[in-house]
Amino acid sequence: MTQDAPAERAQGTEAAEADTFTVFLCGDVMTGRGIDQILPNPSDPVLYEAAVKDARGYVALAEHMNGPIPRPVGFSYVWGDALEAWSRRAPAVRLVNLETAITTSDEPYFKGINYRMHPANLPCLTAAGIDCCALANNHVLDWGSAGLLDTVAALRSAGVVTAGAGRDLDEAAAPAIVEVRGKGRVLIFSMGSETAGAPRGWGASAERPGIFWLDERSPAEVRRVLDTVRAARREGDVVVASIHWGPNWGYEIPEEQIALAHALVDVAGVDVVHGHSSHHPKAIEVHAGRLILHGCGDFLNDYEGIRGYEAYRDDLTLMYFVTLRAGTGELAGLELVPLQMRRFRLHRAARADALWLRDVLDREGARFGTRVALGEDGGLLLRWG
Incomplete structure (x- = not known):
């Protein structure tokens, strides 16, 4: 596939070449709750939260903030300007962390927040051309094992591969495999950490459905993960480790997460560490020529109008277009496209907002030697080395 070259190239890279391809990554995608309610086939809106008992309440909060949201919207509505960005860059692989069960199960796991999208709203994901959903996170079991298995089955029936969850540990730990024509295989592992709120009991076992669970603070768990990834990798594969880790808020990165990355x-030959869970973007690192995203920030959610963390600007989000060298996985370039959520729809961010994100990423990336430059079209370009 082809992609447009960014207006300005990152240091240490050249123009797009025949031996490169682009992978799209982003933070958490939450198509449940308020998002599900504006789609053509909403689930039962009953919630089991302390403050909000009806999912339509999140729609009302967003409308109070930015104005009316039409209902029902088309399946592609929520993606907004992201659709043009995808079309222009034509990534070979599109990977998201899906933090929503796709199910009609009415048996919630009582944990405070439960995300659910009706299976009939699955075209919302296929409208975005998603190739793979990472599922090892702290919401895929919000509606129990039945909800998890429904989610995996629904995605696979739509031609979307999954990683990180399954009927047993073997299935949950197995990588999703995406073949890129003329470039080789991309292996995608998905792991969910206790530090991001995934309970230990959600870990899959030989007899129990669940997620590929880890605790990066445990040397034994780290060894298990490294052995699993290394055993699956073949010469020439490009490997992505998609990890749900760390708290929702704050820029601190624990040493255990850096060590695991x-x-x-x-040790395991991973080419891209795709970290998520934080509701705002965190530092970007390049280690041994490989990209480490310590926290991508949310990509799509129903938080519009919720107060309390305005200083983090969680209304702003980023699209990560990662250009890799086929066969080696070496980072050739990273372009970031800033977006803003308004009326449950992604819009291209204003220049001032793009500059704010640039300054944050510069500040947080300084410890890792990375910088971010503003491109001619308002996009951001990573520099390193």
């Missing part, structure tokens, strides 16, 4: 690259 480095070990995945150095």
